[in-house]
Amino acid sequence: xxxxxxxxxxxxxxxxxxxxxxxxxxxxxxxxxxxxxxxxxxxxxxxxxxxxxxxxxxxxxxxxxxxxxxxxxxxxxxxxxxxxxxxxxxxxxxxxxxxxxxxxxxxxxxxxxxxxxxxxxxxxxxxxxxxxxxxxxxxxxxxxxxxxxxxxxxxxxxxxxxxxxxxxxxxxxxxxxxxxxxxxxxxxxxxxxxxxxxxxxxxxxxxxxxxxxxxxxxxxxxxxxxxxxxxxxxxxxxxxxxxxxxxxxxxxxxxxxxxxxxxxxxxxxxxxxxxxxxxxxxxx
Numbered sequence: 001x002x003x004x005x006x007x008x009x010x011x012x013x014x015x016x017x018x019x020x021x022x023x024x025x026x027x028x029x030x031x032x033x034x035x036x037x038x039x040x041x042x043x044x045x046x047x048x049x050x051x052x053x054x055x056x057x058x059x060x061x062x063x064x065x066x067x068x069x070x071x072x073x074x075x076x077x078x079x080x081x082x083x084x085x086x087x088x089x090x091x092x093x094x095x096x097x098x099x100x101x102x103x104x105x106x107x108x109x110x111x112x113x114x115x116x117x118x119x120x121x122x123x124x125x126x127x128x129x130x131x132x133x134x135x136x137x138x139x140x141x142x143x144x145x146x147x148x149x150x151x152x153x154x155x156x157x158x159x160x161x162x163x164x165x166x167x168x169x170x171x172x173x174x175x176x177x178x179x180x181x182x183x184x185x186x187x188x189x190x191x192x193x194x195x196x197x198x199x200x201x202x203x204x205x206x207x208x209x210x211x212x213x214x215x216x217x218x219x220x221x222x223x224x225x226x227x228x229x230x231x232x233x234x235x236x237x238x239x240x241x242x243x244x245x246x247x248x249x250x251x252x253x254x255x256x257x258x259x260x261x262x263x264x265x266x267x268x269x270x271x272x273x274x275x276x277x278x279x280x281x282x283x284x
Contacts, residue, residue: 105153106263113151115228116268118142122261123167132175132195133158136264139166147226149267155232155255156180156220157264168266172258173233174201181223182233187211190221193233193252199259201234203250210248212239218252228267 110117120142124135138144140163150157150170158178162169171178175195182193182203189210191203206212216236222229238251 102153102263106265108153110265113228113231113265113267117265118144118268120168120264120266122264126169131177132172132198132258133161134170134172134261136168136170136266137166138266139164139168141165142266143268144168144266148269149227149231150264151231151267152256152261152264154257155234156227157256157258157261159226160266170264173254173256174198174258180227180233181221182218183221184210184212184236185217185219187216191218191250193218196251199254200237201252201254203236203252204247206248206250207246208241208248212236212248212250214239 106119110119118138120136120138122134123137126133126135136150144160144163146160146163148160150159156173158170158172158175160168161171173180173193173195174197178195180193181190183190184206187210189206189212191206191210193201193203196202203212203218214236218233218236220227220229220231220233232255234252234254236250237253240249242249
C-alpha cells in the first residue's frame, strides 16, 4: 500500500522538475543571473537530470556492448570454422605428402626389381582370422595369379594364395603357414624363413656351424620358384645354439612393418606350373 501512495508522488515531482526546467530555459536568455526560485529549481533538478543522463548513457552503453558482444561471438564462430577448415586441409595435405613418399619409395623398389609389377592397396584383413593375411584391391583382371610374390619398399610381404577378378588374398611371411627359402646375405648360409608371430619370423635349418650373427640381413635365395633372388626378408634379431638339436634357433625381424602396411607391389610372373615346365622340359 505504501508503494502505491509513493508512486504518484514520483510522477508529480518529475512533472514539476520538467516544468521548472522549461521555465528556467525560457527565461535564461532574458536574464544573466538566477533568482532564488530558479536557484532552488537548479539545485533540485540538476542532480535528477544528471542521474537521468547517466542512466540513459549506461543503458546505451549496455546496448552497444551487447551488440558488440554478439558481433564478437559471431566473429569467433567464423574464425573457429575457418580454423577447423584449415586443420582439415592441413591433415589432408600431410596425408597426401605421406602417400606420395610411400609411393615414391615403392616406385624406386619396383625399378630395382626390374620386373613387371602391379601396385595395389591393402583394403582388408583376412575375414576368418585364422591366417596372417591381407586383401588387396587387384586381381586376375590386373594379371595377378596364385603364388605371385608381394613386396613393398622395405622387402618381402608375402605371396598370393587366393584371387578373384578384382581382389586377391596375400599370405604374409609372418604366418605360420608361410615358408621362404633364404640366404644370410653376408655369409651366404642358407635356411628357411617361417612365420612365428605377428612381428617375428624364425630361420630354420641353419646348422650350428653356420656363420650367423645378430644384425645379419636375410634375403630370398631365388629357389622355390616364387620369390626372385635378393629381396630383403628381414634382419636376424636373436641367435641361440639350441640344446639337443642340429640347428641354431634364430629369430628374424621382418623387413616389412605389417602394422603399417598400406600399399604393395605384386611381381608379375607366369603361374608356378608354367615356371616348373620351363625349368624342367621333361614335364611336357
